[in-house]
Amino acid sequence: MLRLGLLLLILPSLALMGIYFWELAQVRDCTFGGGHWDYLDGVCREMPQPFASLLQRHPLLVNGGMLLSVLGVGLCMVGLYTKRR
Numbered sequence: 188m189l190r191l192g193l194l195l196l197i198l199p200s201l202a203l204m205g206i207y208f209w210e211l212a213q214v215r216d217c218t219f220g221g222g223h224w225d226y227l228d229g230v231c232r233e234m235p236q237p238f239a240s241l242l243q244r245h246p247l248l249v250n251g252g253m254l255l256s257v258l259g260v261g262l263c264m265v266g267l268y269t270k271r272r
Contacts, residue, residue, distance in 0.1 A: 188262055188265055188266035188269070189262070189263060189266030189267060190266075191259075191262055191266075192258075192259045192260070192261070192262030192263035192264075192265070192266050193259065193263060194259065195255050195256065195258055195259030195262060196256050196259030196260055196263060197259070198255075199251075199252035199253070199255040199256050199259075200252070200256055202252060203241075203248070203249065203252045206241070206248075207241060210229075210241070213229075213231075216231075217231035223235045223236050224236060226238060226239040226244065227239055227244065
């Protein structure tokens with residue numbers, strides 16, 4: 188139970204950070220080239236575009252990842268509370 192809890196605690200956070208930094212690399216490449224990143228379409232444009240957060244664009248991914256992390260904390264607490272056999 189403890190191992191599953193630790194996996195559920197750590198893996199969703201790493202996945203979300205990986206997605207975030209992958210997108211950040213694309214945004215930086217676009218802005219260094221003189222463009223403006225279109226967050227809704229995921230492409231580089233010449234005209235300024237409005238900002239849309241990752242939570243606004245993918246709410247199920249972000250909220251689901253955080254819920255899995257909370258479930259992982261709960262499983263870790265149960266795993267640490269129970270005696271080993």
